[in-house]
Amino acid sequence: MAEIIEDFLVKRDKGYYCAYGDFYVDPLYPVQRAVVSHAHGDHASPGHREIYCTKATSAFMQVRYPKQPLQSYHVFDFEEGFNINGVEIVFIPAGHILGSAQILMVYKGIKYLYTGDYKLQEDPTCEPIKIIEADVLITETTFADPNVKHPDPKGEILKLDVPSNIMLGCYSLGKAQRITALMNLYLPDREILVHHSMLPLHRIYDSYANFPMKYALYNRKSMKGDEKNKVYLVPPLTFNSYRRAKNVVRVFASGWARLQASNDISLYLSDHVDWEDILTFVKAVKPKAIWTLHGDGRQLHAHLSENLIIRDIFEQTYRPDYC
Structure with a gap:
């Protein structure tokens, strides 16, 4: 043998x-x-x-x-x-x-x-x-x-049910699409806006996956309305460059505790x-x-x-x- x-x-x-x-x-x-x-x-x-x-x-x-x-x-x-x-x-x-x-x-x-x-x-x-x-x-x-136990994704996503627009940092491939789908499912009234660098990756997901996602491309006017129901998904570098962004709740999706420390809401979502x-x-x-x-x-x-x-x-x- x-x-x-x-x-x-x-x-x-x-x-x-x-x-x-x-x-x-x-x-x-x-x-x-x-x-x-x-x-x-x-x-x-x-x-x-x-x-x-x-x-x-x-x-x-x-x-x-x-x-x-x-x-x-x-x-x-x-x-x-x-x-x-x-x-x-x-x-x-x-x-x-x-x-x-x-x-x-x-x-x-x-x-x-x-x-x-x-x-x-x-x-x-x-x-x-x-x-x-x-x-x-x-x-x-x-x-x-x-000591590491990943929490239930539904419970984590429901943390985002707050009366404010959200700037949500996440990796462009995989994490961004998973968050879009989870929010479509559990917070359907939230409008998902994606950074331009994420758009082609979302579209590939649309062509392969069996789960239809609802989202739109971000533009400067998107988050200036009276409604506070928007979630803007941005890649890590963009998220870090907007540390002083006003009138938004800052969130970063990750399984790592060290990436949650300075955010307004912790979002433990690991792949x-x-x-x-x-x-x-x-x-x-x-x-x-x-x-x-x-x-x-x-x-x-x-x-x-x-x-x-x-x-x-x-x-x-x-x-x-x-x-």
């Missing part, structure tokens, strides 16, 4: 590298072959010769990186298998944002499951996560802390798994080993080490011959 290859996926300067298939997973710098889990900037970057991703991820990347040649994209449906140099690869829905995928890599009979970013909470704007079994679980640990979600996920995947990345995995290591082989993903010094 085949054994787990301990260096099947390793961390390098350019990203996570699989020497057995000669490709990178979510590389940050240009490489020959990039397998991309989703379109957030810390996972999807331009300049690669070949990009393997889902259809929605390709659509977002084309908007964000217009100079990337269209012929470089190799686009696949969820659960449509493909092969790179002997490694079988399948994209599995991750539930993080629209098009986000776990990356299942099968080599010599062993299943290596890279989660990318993922969440278990319901989200009408993206594909729900699908949980499969694997021999090795390669999981993010962004919120791998027993990642919390501690209990990770444990639920591990139990369902039934891995023989766990490799952790994207965060501090020490508390998870301590919690699971008696029953599982668990460690950080190996780091390997970058060598140009593998570029």
